[in-house]
Amino acid sequence: MPVSAIAPTPAPARRAPRAQEDRNARAVALLERARSAPEAERTRLQQQVVVEYLDVADAVASRYVLRPQDAGDVRQVAYLGLTKAVQRFAPDRGADIVSFAVPTIAGEIKRHLRDTSWVVRPPxxxxxxxxxxxxxxxxxxxxxxxxxxxxxxxxxxxxxxxxxxxxxxxxxxRQPASLDAPHAATPDGSLTLGDTLHASGADFARAEVSAALAAACRTLSPRERRILYLRFFHEQTQAEIARECGVTQMQISRLLTKILSTLRGQLTPDLLAA
Missing domain, CATH: 1.10.10 (Arc Repressor Mutant, subunit A)
Known part of the structure; x- marks a missing residue:
């Protein structure tokens, strides 16, 4: 992946300092009123402040949008972070709403991206x-x-x-290549990336059988799983397994017959044929 591909989206231009101060003063006054207002009035006043600062949420969100199709989701998360910041803002502890809100908005977006945007999630x-x-x-x-x-x-x-x-x-x-994307050798789309990836049908069949067998083996007892493991993974003879388990070779033979019969009973005819 080229280094330049991780460059962020530029943020929109800021408001003039005087306009920021006037807006902040109006918002702080509204939130001061909200502190002693009834619940319905408090919610209305807080929502009024949220609407006033939606451009701040948009500016923060623009820094984290990696794909155009993600813009709407990231913006909604930014609005949620703005709402939380306005609800938590205490005018007596600080007079700058933007300085308080931006870290909260960014934190919400980062959590959202960490939890939802990675198709293959790294550490x-x-x-x-x-x-x-x-x-x-x-x-x-x-x-x-x-x-x-x-x-x-x-x-x-x-x-x-x-x-x-x-x-x-x-x-x-975050953005895995689509199997339907045109291959680099044929920009006209006559050959897709998926066309260059080959796997035999037998490989898929074996994978399906393995998954079904894994589920079936979980129904066996620990002793039965141990016998199966020694026989087919360590390729021990029945006599060797009998000595390790402290039983006779005949008992191991009967147990293996029973175990295999149990496993076959949990597989469909199609899987058994594979």
């Missing part, structure tokens, strides 16, 4: 490093005048090179 440490690099890489690229190599990123951030490589590559877990 949390790699997820967090990947998010950090999305901010660091553009800055490093601007300083160097070119896309930085993993070694250059590691030198600037203090992370190990191998961790940087893993964090950059793990971003592919």
């Amino acid at each position: 949390r440490q790699l997820q967090e490093l990947h998010a950090e690099l999305r901010t660091a890489v553009p800055r490093i690229a601007q300083q160097l005048g070119h896309d930085p190599s993993p070694a250059e990123i590691a030198a600037e951030t203090g992370f190990a090179v191998e961790h940087v490589v893993e964090a950059i590559d793990c971003g592919q877990g």
